[in-house]
Amino acid sequence: xxxxxxxxxxxxxxxxxxxxxxxxxxxxxxxxxxxxxxxxxxxxxxxxxxxxxxxxxxxxxxxxxxxxxxxxxxxxxxxxxxxxxxxxxxxxxxxxxxxxxxxxxxxxxxxxxxxxxxxxxxxxxxxxxxxxxxxxxxxxxxxxxxxxxxxxxxxxxxxxxxxxxxxxxxxxxxxxxxxxxxxxxxxxxxxxxxxxxxxxxxxxxxxxxxxxxxxxxxxxxxxxxxxxxxxxxxxxxxxxxxxxxxxxxxxxxxxxxxxxxxxxxxxxxxxxxxxx
Numbered sequence: 001x002x003x004x005x006x007x008x009x010x011x012x013x014x015x016x017x018x019x020x021x022x023x024x025x026x027x028x029x030x031x032x033x034x035x036x037x038x039x040x041x042x043x044x045x046x047x048x049x050x051x052x053x054x055x056x057x058x059x060x061x062x063x064x065x066x067x068x069x070x071x072x073x074x075x076x077x078x079x080x081x082x083x084x085x086x087x088x089x090x091x092x093x094x095x096x097x098x099x100x101x102x103x104x105x106x107x108x109x110x111x112x113x114x115x116x117x118x119x120x121x122x123x124x125x126x127x128x129x130x131x132x133x134x135x136x137x138x139x140x141x142x143x144x145x146x147x148x149x150x151x152x153x154x155x156x157x158x159x160x161x162x163x164x165x166x167x168x169x170x171x172x173x174x175x176x177x178x179x180x181x182x183x184x185x186x187x188x189x190x191x192x193x194x195x196x197x198x199x200x201x202x203x204x205x206x207x208x209x210x211x212x213x214x215x216x217x218x219x220x221x222x223x224x225x226x227x228x229x230x231x232x233x234x235x236x237x238x239x240x241x242x243x244x245x246x247x248x249x250x251x252x253x254x255x256x257x258x259x260x261x262x263x264x265x266x267x268x269x270x271x272x273x274x275x276x
Contacts (some may be wrong), residue, residue, distance in 0.1 A: 024251065031055075031245035038240040054245035058229065061242070064249065067225035071204055072253075074136055074221060078143035079200040083192050085145040090153025091184045095166055096176075105154065111147045117208075124212055134217030139210050143203055149195055156191040157184065197261060201254060222250045 030038050033048035058064060092098075093105050123142060124133070132138045161184060169179045185192075207223040214224055226246045230238045 024248075027244045027247050027251075030240055031243075031248050033241055035239045035241040038244075050241070051245060051248075054241050055249060057242055058246045058249060062225045062228055062246075063220070064222075064225065064246075067220045067222045068253070070136065070219055071222045071250075074139050075200045075203040077136075077140050078203045079196045081140070081144045082146055082149045082199045083196045086149030086153045086195060087157075087184070087188055087192055088180070089145065089150040090155075090157050091161075091180055091188070093150070093154045094157040095161060095163070095184070105151075108147050108150050112151070120209065120212060123209075127213060133213050134215075134219055136219060138213040139203075139206075139221070142209065143199070146199070149199065152195055153188065153191055157188055160187045160191070193261070197257070200257070204254060226250060 028051070029044055029047050031054055032051035033044050034050055037044060037048065089108075093101055093108075127133050127138045127141075132141075165183055166179055169183050174182065205223065206221075207227075210221045210224050211227065214220055226243070229243050229246050
């Protein structure tokens with residue numbers, strides 16, 4: 001007999017949900033009050049009535065729509081690139097037999113232990129030599145393929161595709177590329193959807209690398225554009241109400257993306273789990 005989750009399980013899930021949603025709620029609370037109220041003690045606990053006023057100030061101080069378009073372009077191309085090349089590499093490591101495959105996979109996993117901050121200076125110097133600083137390409141190219149994406153797709157495809165199915169496709173005369181597109185891609189769709197969504201979110205929220213490589217240029221992402229709001233004009237402290245209002249505006253596209261793709265994402269995960 002199956003047992004229904006008890007009170008403890010529901011209590012833990014509720015606490016986790018509230019804890020996860022609290023930062024977003026707190027940002028909205030601070031973004032909906034005046035800048036003077038935002039820094040007073042005790043801090044506000046309920047939303048005020050100035051969010052649209054603060055949002056209007058955000059639009060006045062930064063080129064929000066241009067930054068939004070840049071973030072969409074950069075995040076979309078990066079996510080598509082990571083999904084494509086990670087699926088190709090993951091399929092190769094999972095189902096193709098070639099010399100050095102195990103050593104190559106170990107090397108890919110080992111790169112996950114290297115802090116990304118170590119590569120910032122060499123990458124900046126290289127992009128500067130190529131004349132790419134201050135361009136979309138400078139932000140997109142480091143995301144062409146990721147070690148985590150390759151590892152994630154490899155682990156999924158190992159069990160998602162039976163070897164007999166690949167052998168049958170080859171017996172029927174399908175080439176390696178044809179086998180990949182007709183056999184691997186349909187089986188990998190749930191994992192590709194997850195990887196694409198989380199890569200899009202990761203690139204969207206990335207701040208350090210765009211701040212470095214786009215500094216002083218007209219091309220700005222939402223995160224680097226919002227950095228201009230951290231100090232209020234003529235004041236020595238940050239205008240927290242303005243900053244948090246901008247943060248909420250930058251978060252809305254991600255929330256809409258999750259709402260639009262959430263059902264398909266969950267159904268894809270369940271479909272992949274059943275197939276596995």
